[in-house]
Amino acid sequence: MGSNEQRHVSYADAGVDVDEGARAVEAIKDAVRSTTRPEVIGGLGGFGSCFSMAGFKDMEDPVLVSGTDGVGTKLAIARLLGRHDTVGQDLVAMCVDDVVPVGAEPLFFLDYVAVGKLKAEQMAQIVAGIAEGCRRAGCALVGGEMAEHPGVMDPADYDLAGFVVGVVDRPKMLGPDKVRPGDVILGLPSSGIHSNGYSLVRKVLIEGKTPRELERPLDELGGESLADAVMRPTTIYAGALVRALKAGAPIRAMAHITGGGITENLNRALPPSVDAVVDRGGAAGCSWDACRAPSWDVPPIIDCCVRAARLTPDEAYKTFNMGVGMSLVVAPQDVRAVRSALAAEGLPSFVMGECVPGSGAVTYR
Structure with a gap:
């Protein structure tokens, strides 16, 4: 040529x-x-x-x-x-x-x-x-x-x-302008890590392992493999929440718990004059009868990653969803009705905290 x-x-x-x-x-x-x-x-x-x-x-x-x-x-x-x-x-x-x-x-x-x-x-x-x-x-x-x-x-x-x-x-429309001190914070359980924090997951759990090793059942994951645990799909809440709202569920605000964990997402549902107090030990000590519930479960894969990375509790709650995929803010008198509406749509819920006067921050006890 x-x-x-x-x-x-x-x-x-x-x-x-x-x-x-x-x-x-x-x-x-x-x-x-x-x-x-x-x-x-x-x-x-x-x-x-x-x-x-x-x-x-x-x-x-x-x-x-x-x-x-x-x-x-x-x-x-x-x-x-x-x-x-x-x-x-x-x-x-x-x-x-x-x-x-x-x-x-x-x-x-x-x-x-x-x-x-x-x-x-x-x-x-x-x-x-x-x-x-x-x-x-x-x-x-x-x-x-x-x-x-x-x-x-x-x-x-x-x-x-x-x-x-x-x-x-x-x-x-829902949002921070409707939130008041005394409101109750409900959590909807996550299916696992969802889709955030995976750079850390790869660093401490995945790197250096072969696909065959990742498919091996692990006792610390209840017999589940790392592959199954880390690839479990993100829960989709929107469909059920929309149906609950159309049925009249009186929800005041919501926060999608994604990158930044509970700490840097729940605050997006708060006005500047209100704090969210999240009880890491669960809600068994709640003063409102309708809210009594056991502490929520942290998925084993999240616990495994937190331990492998040696994260402090504050770091963990700022990195992963810690078992909470969506948070809802509800008036105390509406907690029972909202939880019933969610249950009717197949969404279990739990009490994770309350709103108090503050400066728009998320705190823990």
């Missing part, structure tokens, strides 16, 4: 497999359809996703609430273990449970998946997890993007990002 002669270079030669992309789209169609809502207009294939707002006409002042997030370094463990079927649920959880604290109902969700080398089967597993998360949250998966980045990402690498839009009627 002469030096001036040009060689034909296809998109596939550059590392992008258009045919595999088409197979991936075909593989996810049924999963996407399973999440549809009546407001969804059209389906996959359009340049933009359409969603009818006709149902909002009965609201006094409809407010759109949006959220976006990713899964973070938990994906590195998923790649190590070859488990890709639950990280999609993690992605949805991190987004929808960020919009529900103001009382918003998640309406529709979009995802962005960046991969080094597109594999239709792997993509189908990821999107199936996203669809499962959307079904649990009650929102529609209306679109997304699969982007192949050869030469920029390693072939086995991928990253996820999600975006959700919800709606709430402004007069019914």
Whole structure:
């Protein structure tokens, strides 16, 4: 070939497999359809996703609430273990449970998946997890993007990002302005680490271990393997909470316990003049009869990581959810009603503290 002669270079030669992309789209169609809502207009294939707002006409002042997030370094463990079927649920959880604290109902969700080398089967597993998360949250998966980045990402690498839009009627919005001293703080149990703190998890529990070692049952985890414990999907609270709110559950504020743990998330549900006092020993000493409950359980995998990292209690409560995935602030007289409404939706709850006059901080006793 002469030096001036040009060689034909296809998109596939550059590392992008258009045919595999088409197979991936075909593989996810049924999963996407399973999440549809009546407001969804059209389906996959359009340049933009359409969603009818006709149902909002009965609201006094409809407010759109949006959220976006990713899964973070938990994906590195998923790649190590070859488990890709639950990280999609993690992605949805991190987004929808960020919009529900103001009382918003998640309406529709979009995802962005960046991969080094597109594999239709792997993509189908990821999107199936996203669809499962959307079904649990009650929102529609209306679109997304699969982007192949050869030469920029390693072939086995991928990253996820999600975006959700919800709606709430402004007069019914929840938030710190409704919280008062004397209010009770309820906790909803987490399923485990959820999707935060994984840089530390990898450092103290995962690094240096083979997938086979990670799959071995451990006594300290009640016979569960590290692989199962760290990959357990994030609990999605939004769907059940929205149904409880629609049924009239009188919740004043909520806090999604994510990165920063209880310490740096519960304070986001507080006004500047109120502190949250969290009882690390449980609520058995509560003065209000309706609130009596045993202390909540910290999942063994969190306890295992806290001990391996030798975290102090203050560090632990600022790093992990410590068994609390969502916190609710409720008036004392409404505790029984709220807990009953949550139980009817399959959400167990426990008392974790109370609100007192203060400066908007979270303290412990």
